[in-house]
Structure formats: structure tokens, C-alpha cells
Amino acid sequence: MLSCLHPLYLPLFLSALPRLWAENSSPSQSAFFPDAVCFRISQVISAASAVYHPGEELYEKGLHHYASSSTQRSRCVVEAGTVKDVGAILVILGETRTPFAVKGGGHTTNPGFSSTPYVHISMYRFSEIKYDDVSKTAEIGAGLIWDDVYAALEPFGVNVLGSRVTGIGVAGFILGGGYSWKTNQYGLAVDNVVAYDLVQPNGNTITVTNSSDPELFFGLKGGMNNFGVVTKFTMRTHPQTQVWGGSIYNMESVLPDIEAATVAFQESVTDPKAAVIMTYNYVPSAQQIITTQMLFYDAPEPPAGIFDAFLAIPSVLFDVKTRSFLSLIHATPSNSTMGARAVYQGFPIISLTPCISAILVNESKFWGKALADKTEVSLSYDIEMFVPSIYSHNPDKTAFPPSRNLFFQPFNMAYTWNSSKFDADFHETAIISSEHIVKAAIAEGQTQLARAPNYPNYAIAGTPLQDMYGDNLPVLRRLKARIDPLDVMGLAGGWKF
Template structure:
């Protein structure tokens, strides 16, 4: 089988080469395209290079948000860590812009896309469960749906994404808030080891003992220190769960606000919600979607009763597998649109903050209606104040663990590239307004509360995400990547 694959790889490359080097073909004059051919020659038969016009190229550059997709010169799918090392050496030597894509859920343009060489990690797709160590080795090219499906037969799970289609790598390297975070912390709190390809091409396994400062930096420091090919994660027993998605019309806003505010008094770590206040041209009034989760087949009486008593427009609440619950979330309805996120921390969801968020939903929904708006939503994510207490060691994110801030998020979706800057500016202005209103209402601890990197819109100052950790992260970056190879890729750069 390997021989057949190698032969097909060679024939595919051979069939492309005449088109690259033929006479006056413009591809022959393009140095990055020629570099793609050099990479194809250099990597093993386990990897492959694709060019525009190939369906695998289209799959490689695909992003959940169409605004995050760029037309690279080629897509490289490395098949081994050694392939990744060779690619990084070539890119660093030639100072070629590149991108690294796991699941493709980033909404900032250029964070996992490029006009240069696009590295798609899709071939790093193994999930190996070790029952004796209670760990799972998870490939960096997977989405969490794949991981949950692979672990389900063993009756175990990991701390991963809450909705369908989220990539393992970006989620974990940025921090990672999960349905299981109240019980076990963030994704970064549950990584035991990283298989990392350093910017100089060397492959290493990073643990707390092998390199404490690099271990710290990888836990929330995004793609600054190389390319992670595999994560070793803690696993936990997993039964069926209860929950799903429920939609309410804005005519019930008072009841929804009261139920969400009251939910903050729930101390059961198995319970969690996300309440998203939205506006869409398809409806004449606001729409509120609530995702509910309980980490057992049925919740104790009382935890979700206030929500369930409100008349709903639609609901799929029930007992199901963890994977089924994750896939019940309606996030795919926005796939193929242009999109932007912006995070803003909140200490407590109060009646005053609820009023501000509802007003922001209505104000921006109306103001952006003629700018090809499809949807705008404000997601209220409720975690226990103890969510950051599950790790005594420092991590790049969050930079503070003694403040129980909540990682709220604004999400916009629209149709036309003509209005990209309009929506970017809108989420920046709206998040600032909510932040300032919260401080004015007494939430002064927000001045030390960080923005979640995976929600932060492009242009967010690094200090707003990494706080007092920033000097240590910059020193680590200088040690690990003195030639700034990873600076050739997009993302938050130290």
C-alpha cells in the first residue's frame, strides 16, 4: 500500500511539473510556486503538495468563515513530523510567508491562511487511547468531533470544544474553554505533553520536566514556538450527558435574563450554559439561543428549570452522547459567510449588563442591517469562579487565575467583503462599550481580566490577552525562534 501511495505521489508531481516549467507559463516565473515544487521533492511519500484546481487544494484552504480563506500558491499536507521539519527549514531559509491550519475555525484573516505556502495538518489524524496512563494522544489535524467519536467506545473523554467543527490545535494552543472546564479546567490545564517541531526543524517532546518555560509558553501561546503535531491529553470517564440547544423569542427577554442571572448561583460543576443574544434580518425581534449541558444522563431538579419553563421556539434538549450534544449546536448555520469574533471579559452577568447587551444587540442589528448583515450575537458564557483553580502552574493564558472572569464573545456574520472593515470596527466599538459599562457598574476587576486569544479580533494588543506574562513569552520566543521563522505565519506574535 505504501509503495502504491509513493508511486501515485511521484506521478502526481510529475504530471504537474511540465505545467510549472513550460515555456512562458506564469507559474514558472513565480518563486513561491517553484518553492512548492521543492517542498514536494523534499517531503516523504506520506505527505503531498496540491495546487489550485485540485479538489484537495480547495479542501486544504477551506475555512468555516469564507472571509478567512485565502488563495495560497499551494497546499502542503505533511505526513510526518519530519516532513514538517523539512518544510519549516525551507520556509525559514527562503523567508516565505506561510500558514498552518488545523480545523480552520479562525476568523481573523491570515491567522490560519496565507497567499504563500499553506500547511494543512489534516494527515495528523490519529487518536490513541492509553488506559494504563489515562491519556490520549491526539493528532493536531483533527476537529474535536473526531476525537470524541474515537474515545466514545472506551467510555472516556477529554477537555475539548463545545460546538461542532472546532479544531484541536488552535483551540488547545489558545487556552480552550470546554463543557468540562468547571470540573477539570481549560484545555491547556490538561495537556501532559506536546510533540513539537521547532522552527529549526528539530522534533522534540515538550513536558513540564523537559522544558518548563516552553511548556508554559505552549499553553496559550498559540503558534509562536513551532508547529505542534500531537497532544498528549488527560482523559476522564464519560457517560451519556443531558442538554442541547433551545431557542427563545425576544418577547421572553425578562424571563431569559432572570434565568441566566440566577444560573450563576449554581455550584454543581457538571452544569454549564451559553446564552447567545442575537439579531438577524430574518426575524422582527431578538432571538436568544441557550446551549445547556449537564455531565450526566439527567440533571438534578432545579438547575435548568427556569429555562425549561419559558415558552421556546425550538428545542432539542435530551439525554444523548457527548458527541451528539456537541453536534446539536447550531453553529454550522453560519458556515460559508464572512465572520468576525471579538471577546470581552465580564466578572458577573447582572441585570445591568443584560440590559447593555440587549441594547447592543438591537443597536448594531439595526445599524448593520444595510451592510449585508446576516447575524450578530452576544454569547454569555457562565463558568464557576473556580474554573481557573485547576492548575497551580503558570500558563501563557490566562495570565491571572485569581479572578473569576467570564470569556464572553461577540460574533458577526455577513455576506459582502465590501463591509469587512465595518464589521471589524463594530465589534471593537461594541465590546469596548460593554467593558466600560461593566466597570462603571462596579466590575473594577475587569482592568486585570484578559481577553481570550481565540475570541480576540485582529489588532487586539497582546497585553490585553497575556498581561504580565508578555515579557516572559517574548524572551521565550527569542530563545526558541531566534530567526523568527514563525513570524512568517499569521497569528498573535510575541
């Protein structure tokens, strides 16, 4: 055991870890070295940071994910509290070639993307928010969830482009691109970031802007965690009044009216302040589809006519009103399946048509019934509606989307269940179902989908990088080689260049 080593020999042992790890590189050969790495980290970090082990309460907090299937039991949880400590941790992990994870909000459904059996870095302590009224920017810590950001900015009458539902972490959302309720007006979240505070894989800390390093600035805009650990984002803010919106739930009996209202909205509404997310939810306990419409208008009241068709349909639950932006976020149903096992599968789509809507109904019901006896909780198919100009708000190239000349919008499938015995069933079904929908859309005439990229934050594990980053991939790989030549960040989970 490490505790049995004489103190005089401990520094020599720790300094030899890189060589010992190389000689015993397979994690299955020994579970001893990660414990030694955890100890070494505990010796170099400041009092602003801490290391927690199994059995300690904050260990559990550090590991927690929205989806239980995304949580892994690490040898230790490191709550880093300063950028200097993050740098020291990365240096140790790189020297010892120790696999690790970096977790912000923990909302990814891909196992191993922000979890690990080895060293788990939790960003909770990077939770500061500062608003600058002169520059109209906000500095946002990478350990926050968007609920906290909206609450902090509300007294100033401003907002940033963040998540549309409750409980989403700041870091992963921005690093993957970030579609927001205000995207129609201002683009993606990455289009509104003016600076990144980045701890590089070599331990150094830099502030990345378009003028300081244009190539790295480009790579961080959608390039996930390939270039180091971002500890703070500086974002443009925009005026924020009260908004109008909320959720409506409808039974399957009125589905034709919901479909007609949704297709009509997609075809006719061009007001950039208006948005809708339409969800087909197969609920096995009800043995039918229950639809959810999340409506949004970026003002206290919408103009007459935009949402009238939705409002006229009989509902089983209605929560649409004038409210604060934060109230709207808190009213979303995204946490209703927290703790279940989950998988997301995304793909691009151009528009919802009557034909595609019919296919979504069939997919929901067919697979919902097929998986009902496999501890299924729900199957959801979500169409997110944006205006075609959303990629025109930023003239600069970004890692994602790889092209700003092609309009597409993200589509997300969300499956939830309870038993790990059926993980493969739900994962494979999500792939099969998504391929069927995309092929049907292309056959109907949405041929642009053959070139449209998949949104990294929705893409299922195993999605080829080319499908998300397109022609940007060679550039991103060269950038990765420059910034992280020893591939330290390759030891962490996620999409890797």
C-alpha cells in the first residue's frame, strides 16, 4: 500500500511514476497507480482545491450525472479551485499517462465522455459570474449551470445565449456549439464568445481571443475539450425583458391538430423572436404518444397569430404565460427523467413536413412498443425549429458548424430506461431509428442532409468525426497537434481529433 512507504522514499517513488506507468500501461494490469496519482495531486494543489475518495459525500457530488448510465466510479474526484491547480493536475496526468475526465454540468449521455474509472476532475468551484456594463459582456465560470447564470444576470436586464432547459452545464454546452432560445436573433453560443480562459495541456494558462490566437479561437468554438480545460468564458450579453412561453402537453387523440400547427409554424413564421420545440413522447405506462410543445417568444407578449393554432388545441397540461426568462427555464420538463439511464442521438434536418411528422409518429410508437418490456421510461423525438438565417450572425469560421452556407437544424432523440441489461438495445435502436428518419427525409427531397453536419452535443457515441466537423477536421487535427503535441487531452473522454 502507498501508506506503507517510508516518507523518504515517497518522492522517489512518485517521480518514477511515468516510467512505471509506461511499463504497466494496461489499466487492467494494476489499479494501484491511479491511487498514487490521486495522492500526488493532493500534495501539489492549493487549499482552494480538494481531493475526495469513495465514501465521502463530495465524492458523490463530483461524480453525479443527469443520466445514471453516464456515471463511473473513479479512484478519486478532484475539485480544482484555481487555474494554477488545474495546470498542475494536467501536468501530473500527462506525465503519468493517467486517464481522466473533466465534468461541468454532467448532462452528457455518452458514457465516458465526462466520467472515468481513474481521475475525475470536477469544475464545480469555477462558479463565479461577473457582468461588465461598459463592455456589455459577462465572465462565466465553467463549473456553472445555466440556471445560475440567468439568475445572476437577471437584475441587470441582460442575458447570454445559453441552454433552453434546466440543469445544463455551461462548459459542455458552449464547447459543443450551443443552440439557444435567442439563436434566431444572435446565432449560436459560440458566436457570442469573445474570450476563453484556457489551461493548456502543458499547464500554462492563457486567454484566447480572435486577436491573440485566431486558429485556437476557431478551434474552441465547437471543438469540445481537445485543446485543454476552459475555466471561464467571456460572452456578449443582450437585453432581456420578460418573455412569453412555457409547455403544453397533449394526448395522442389531438395529434393531427398538433402536427398541422407545427408544420404551419415551420412554413410561415419568420419572426426571429419566436421559437418552438415539438416533442413526440412515447410513454409506455400510457401506451400512447404524449406530445409536448415548448413555446417561446422573446418579449412579454407575442404578436397575434403566431401561436394561436397551438393554444386552441385541448391540452392535459398548460403552463404558458408571461414570465421571467429564468422562470421559463425552470418550467421545462427536462429533469423529469433524471437518474434514469439515457442515450441521445442527434442528426440534422432541414424542415418538418407532414411526411416526416408521420414517420416520427410511426417511429415513436413502433420502437416504444418494441422496447416497453426492457425497463423503458420514455422515447422522445424532438424537432427544434429555427429560421434559416441562424448561421449568418457570425462572419468568422468556427469548428462547428463546419459550413455556414447550408441551413439545417438539430434534431434530438432521447431514450430513457432503468436497467443496464438493456443498454445495447436502446443504443442500437437509436441508431437504426435515426438512420431511417434521415433516409426518409432525403428521399422526400431534403437532399442537403447528405452534407449537413451532426450537432456534437447530441451525437451518439461512435459518430464519425467527419459527420460533425466535415472539411474542418484536417484543420482541427493540425491545431490539436500544435496545442497538445503529447496528446494529454486524449487521455480524457469525448470527441477526439
